[in-house]
Amino acid sequence: MNAVVPMPESRKAKPVAIKDDAMNLQKELINRNYRELAEARQAGRKVSATFVPGNLNELLMCFDFARSLPETNALQNGMRKKSGKFIMDAERDGHSEDVCTYVKADLGMMMGGEIGPTGDPMPRPDVLLLSYTGCFTFMKWFELIRHKYDIPTLMLHVPYQSQGKIDPNMRQYVVKQLKETIIPGLEKISGVKFDIDRLRQYMKESAKAEEDLVSVLQSAKKRPSPIDGYFGAVYYIGPIFTAFRGTPEATHYYSTLRAEIEQRIREGKGPVTPEGDMGEEKYRLIVEGPPNWTSFRDFWKMFYDEGAVVVSSTYSKVGGLYDFGFRHDPDNPLESLADYCLGCYTNLNLPSRIDMICKYIEEYEADGLLINSVKSCNSFSAGQLLILREVEKRTGKPAAFIETDLVDPRYFSAANVKNRLESYFQMVKQKRTTGIGANVKPVFPIAQV
Amino acid sequence: MTTATPVQRIVERCERLFEDLDFTAVKEWKAAVPGRKAIGYMPVYVPREIVHAAGFLPVGILGGGDNLEVIQGDAYYQSYICRIPRSTLELGLTGRLDCLDGMMFPSICDVIRNLSGMWQIMFPDKYVKYFDVPQNYVDNVGGNFYVHEMQALREDLGKMRGKPITDEELNASIRVYNDNRAAVSELYAYRAQKPWQAPTSEVYLLLRAGMVLPPEEHTKLIREYLAATDKEPRARRDNARVVMTGSFCEQPPLALIKSVEMSGCYVVDDDFMLVTRWLLKEVPADGNPLEELSKAFLHHSAATAAKYDATRAEKGVFLVKQVHTRGAEGVVFAAPSFCDPALLERPMLQDVLAKHKIPYTAFKYAENTGQMAPIREQAGTFADSIKLWSDVASAARPPEGAPTVARSAEVSQ
Ligand code: SF4
Ligand code: SF4
Secondary structure (H helix, E strand, C coil), X not given: CCCCCCCCCCCCCCCCHHHHXXXXXXXXXXXXXHXXXXXXXXXXXXXXXXXXXXXXXXXXXXXXXXXXXXXXXXXXXXXXXXXXXXXXXXXXXXXXXXXXXXXXXHHHHHHCCCECCCCCECCCCCEEEEEECCCCHHXXXXXXXXXXHCCCEEEEECCCECCCCCCHHHHHHHHHHHHHHHXXXXXXXXXXXXXXXXXXXXXXXXXXXXXXXXXXXXXXXCCCCCCCCCCCHHHHHHHXXXXXXXCHHHHHHHHHHHHHHHHHHHCCCCCEECCEECCCCCEEEEEECCCCCCCHHHHHHHHHCCCEEEEEECHHHCCCCCXXXXXXXXXXXXXXXXXXXXXXXXXXXXXXXXHHHHHHHHHCCCCEEEEEEECXXXXXXCCHHHHHHHHHHHHCCCEXXXXXXXXXXXXXXXXXXXXXXXXXXXXXXXXXXXXCCCCCCCCCCHHHC | CCCCCHHHHHHHHHHHHHHCCCCHHHHHHHHHCCCCCEEEXXXXXXXXXXXXXXXXEEEECXXXXXXXXXXXXXXXXXXXXXXXXXXXXXXXXXXXXXXXXXXXXXXXXXXXXXXXXXXXXXXXXXXXXXXXXXXXXXXXXXXXXXXXXXXXXXXXXXXXXXXXXXXXXXXXHHHHHHHHHHHHHHHHHHHHHCCCCCXXXXXXXXXXXXXXXXXXXXXXXXXXXXXXXXXXXXXXXXXXXXXXXCCCCCCCCHHHHHHHHHCCEEEEECCCCHHHHCECCCCCCCCCHHHHHHXXXXXXXXXXXXXXXXXXXXXXXXXXXXXXXXXCCEXXXXXXXXXXXXXXXXXXXXXXXXXXXXXXXXXXXXCCCCCCHHHHHHHHHHHHHHHHCCCHHHHHCCCCCCCCCCCCCCCCC
């Protein structure tokens, strides 16, 4: 699951030049990848498909693959309102209404002539690199594509961090698979010999971009936050979580973005929204769970209209958890790739996820937690109600729960979501004034309220 | 006063064990010798041999069924998540699992994975183990990883009992489970041969008894049942022979199994409680035990949606083999609602069946499904169609409008 979404145009305020740079760069990168995919066949390039969490972009580049990410295609189609039809087509073709809608949106797109979200043709991949990180559905998803199109699949099984740590057995297992299955498999399919120095070079580039990304995401600790760490962050994470990590273009994008955000901090500005600069920052939230893509703009608007900014989110860590220190390490390339795969957000156990959220609430001085539970994703969703209780218990901050889906428009009820959000903001306000909750000093004596 | 036949007595005993949500049998087993411990595990597969080798009782926890009122568990799960984690939590929160000293969560799906973490938080005094299994089937890759996983479990349990588990103990337990698997396999072979003599509702209960009884006792019970039921005169019906699949985790209510049978189907193979026959061959009991268990897992184990098929050609082979070796005429896909693994796997399996001209039908259930009429009707129609279109080839591709093979129909419960 994850994001490469073109940044929406600002409709109201004129963006400053430097902001334009980052926005345009990001858009250009995303479109370029779709163009590259569309032209891969003519250019004699092989095409790979792989998942976002724990993706091995640097490794795939070593074999000159054009790189497609089916989750990204699904979400792009979601944003363009195409996913509803695809999902129904897949259901008519025998897929259950109960399963992850990313899978059905992807299969439906294939049934509809394999035209990608931008209208460009999507080539059939030469290899499905099944990095089995953070989600069981991945395994079935690629088995389904393989079953239909007979495309070779390479499985990289990434064990689950059930004890909240990576033990050496887990790392060795992933490294061994890289050495004995994945790299030889990619060599065979691509016809390109593996060059570890090339991999190191890409990883060096990755680490630079990662440093800048972390700085951008952590800028939300400022007041006002210059970014939205959820709705805005899905744009920021686009290049690095997908086909660009390891490229100089990505490094350039992140340094430009960082400069732009630093400028906003100097100017004391809040985040950019699709309607221009956000107004007064009234609420600072942490969000857990993926966004809804089919009504993304409406969803976001419900926040910025109320002055709510998301200062940090777990979703923006789905393709890599850099803010706790991980960087791709060119000196230990394969071990580092293994740690990267093992460390994705949804590969963490529930206690680690709760710790992380509590830490965010504290470090970003957030007012509370909002969980967007998506019907599609058991990996995220099963257990979220316990996360909610635990976080409330540990931080004393209010938490709320809404339910939508990723790309199935049937599961976004704008009125319901809005109602829930409004009462949540009320609750936050009340809690602030009454001062109920740990670590919160009462502003007014409770009796007077 | 009626006197029960030996078969009835065995089945009644199993029924009592099945209905006892307080796990009295486990409590009694523990009470018999001070210091005894019991470790629970959720469905599909864990190497019970290791638990047994520690002298502990492995206890299969298969949700709450249709007799448990789920109140607290529902507060932890959204409506679009299957029922087994919530009813299992209910069992835990109501103290019914207090007799367990630990709980193992096999690697099946994201729900179970997250449930292991929930358990860590909600039952901090208990041993919790998420048991990962390899999806890479090369001995020195996935095999090594798996041996390490088993070794970690072995060490944990050794610590729990205060004495390391020896190879001899492990080999002795492997023998015990080899024997248990042999008995289960006799039971399955017998049912396939004479399904009227060993109805699936009874076979199911016998397997359920194996979730709470020590394996030695369970093995004996199965063999007693086989000897007893063979003597019982029972009516043979003109039923369609089917394989039931997709029910490897959350269990169908017993009434559903009975309904399928009553609608005119003999279930001649299934994937209930796969842990009892996950390993398909006898495991050598005189070598390095963990390595032998690993090899058995990698190279001779049952196929479910929880396992990766390394090539497209492998998909459905296990199911088709079940159909052919058991002489089945069709397949009933019965999956729990919201079960990603079973439901995502299904279209691929259906496709393989269609290519082999094996008819199938599909529906969903929940462990507390009460309304059996739609399922009975669908299974009945399916059984009729098999009998009508007795030529299997034509049944797979019935003429337009024939009420036979439900290609992708789902009766949602
Ligand atoms: S279940 Fe979740 S993580 Fe897995 S593919 Fe679907 S949306 Fe992505
Ligand atoms: S019933 Fe299916 S989805 Fe639910 S826990 Fe079991 S395998 Fe997972």
